Amino acid sequence: MIILDQTTKRYQGGHEALRSVSLQVEKGEMVFLTGHSGAGKSTLLKLITRIEVPTSGQIRVNGHLLNRMPKRQVPFYRRDIGMVFQNHQLLMDRTVFDNVALPLRVSGAHPDDMQRRVRAALDKVGLLKREKYYPQMLSGGEQQRVGIARAVVNRPTILLADEPTGNLDPLLSREVMNLFAEFNRVGTTVMIASHDLGLIARMPYRVLTLREGSLVRSSAIEGLRNG
Ligand SMILES: Nc1ncnc2c1ncn2[C@@H]1O[C@H](COP(=O)(O)OP(=O)(O)OP(=O)(O)O)[C@@H](O)[C@H]1O
Numbered sequence: 001m002i003i004l005d006q007t008t009k010r011y012q013g014g015h016e017a018l019r020s021v022s023l024q025v026e027k028g029e030m031v032f033l034t035g036h037s038g039a040g041k042s043t044l045l046k047l048i049t050r051i052e053v054p055t056s057g058q059i060r061v062n063g064h065l066l067n068r069m070p071k072r073q074v075p076f077y078r079r080d081i082g083m084v085f086q087n088h089q090l091l092m093d094r095t096v097f098d099n100v101a102l103p104l105r106v107s108g109a110h111p112d113d114m115q116r117r118v119r120a121a122l123d124k125v126g127l128l129k130r131e132k133y134y135p136q137m138l139s140g141g142e143q144q145r146v147g148i149a150r151a152v153v154n155r156p157t158i159l160l161a162d163e164p165t166g167n168l169d170p171l172l173s174r175e176v177m178n179l180f181a182e183f184n185r186v187g188t189t190v191m192i193a194s195h196d197l198g199l200i201a202r203m204p205y206r207v208l209t210l211r212e213g214s215l216v217r218s219s220a221i222e223g224l225r226n227g
Contacts (some may be wrong), residue, residue: 001025001026001027001060001061001062001063001189002023002024002025002048002059002060002061002158002189002191003023003024003025003058003059003060003061004021004022004023004024004044004047004057004058004059005022005057005058005059005060006020006021006022006056006057006058007020007021007022007047007054007057007058007059008020008021008054008055008056008057009040009043009047009052009054009055009213010055016213017040017043017213018040018043018044018047018054018210018213019212019213019214020057020214021040021044021057021210021213021214021215022057022215023208025189025191026189027157027189028184028187028189029184029189029190029205029206030180030181030184030189030190030191030192030205030206031190031191031192031205031206031207031208032191032192032193032194032200032203032205032206032208033045033191033192033194033207033208033209033210034193034194034195034197034200034207034208034209034210035209035210035211036211037195038212039210039211039212039213040210040212040213041162041193041210042162042193043213044193044210045083045160045162045191045193047059047066048061048066048081048158048160048191049078049081049083049160050066050074050077050078053066053067054066054067061077061081061158062080062157062158064077075106079103079107079154079156080154080156080157080158081156081157081158081159081160082150082151082152082154082156082158082159082160082188083151083159083160083161083162084144084147084148084151084160084161084162084164085147085161085162085163085164086162086163086164086166086167087166087167088135088143088144088146088147089147090135090143090146090147090150091135092134092135092136093134094134094135095131095132095133095134096122096127096130096131096132096133096134096135096138096146097118097122097131097132099135099146099150100118100121100122100131100146100149100150100153101114101118101153102150103153103154104117104118104153104154107154117153117155118131118149118153119131121149121150121152121153122146122149124149124152124182124183125145125146125148125149125179126145127142127145127146127149130142130146139172140167140168140172141168141172141175141176144164144165144167144168144172144176145176145179147164148164148176148179148180152183152188156188157187157188157189158188158189158190158191159180159183159184159188159189159190159191160190160191160192161180161190161191161192161193161194162193163193163194163195164176164180164192164194165177165194165196165199166195170199173196173199174199177199177203180192181203
């Protein structure tokens with residue numbers, strides 16, 4: 001579960017990226033996070049991954065109070081969170097297998113275990129036959145799916161994505177969103193920051209909307225659908 005309680009984030013220089021945001025995402029829920037460019041979506045995801053810390057207010061994730069988490073505990077905490085980026089941030093000189101294996105190498109997994117888990121993750125995103133390919137040999141949609149496999153290889157309970165369909169055409173965007181929905185169906189909590197209102201409106205999930213750092217709406221999307 002993700003809980004923000006009157007969370008404010010002011011960056012150095014004084015810009016208030018988030019203003020007293022309170023929200024709760026239930027365990028096993030899938031939500032979209034939307035808002036204009038600069039509204040604070042990435043900042044919110046960075047607070048949840050503990051890349052940034054709030055200036056005031058609290059964040060609690062899976063029972064951990066992030067404000068008070070000692071630095072040495074952060075890598076362990078992050079193993080339970082998968083992160084997907086718009087530009088997927090794959091290593092272009094490594095194979096698909098090695099890219100997906102990266103988080104397991106960092107956490108010191110046993111080689112046998114690594115192989116099994118990388119293949120399981122690639123299987124889930126439909127890329128089992130591409131493990132020996134290099135990223136540039138794949139389409140944009142496939143590259144994004146490698147990024148998703150890497151994010152889930154540690155079997156995180158929370159999956160976060162920052163504009164994961166930003167570079168994809170509508171069909172591939174839909175495929176990628178459906179993939180997130182599949183991970184959600186088996187129990188993963190999913191939060192996706194996205195500008196793609198058309199796509200979001202077609203999916204049955206709660207939408208959190210930020211405007212200039214404030215949460216302006218947290219609702220089901222009936223209005224959007226009917227409108
Ligand atoms: N490290 C930083 N230092 C100072 N200001 C920052 C920093 N990171 C973000 N900001 C500012 O905070 C505000 C919110 O940024 P953020 O990246 O969270 O927005 P966003 O909603 O994700 O935008 P986009 O959709 O364009 O990615 C912006 O005004 C941005 O310029």
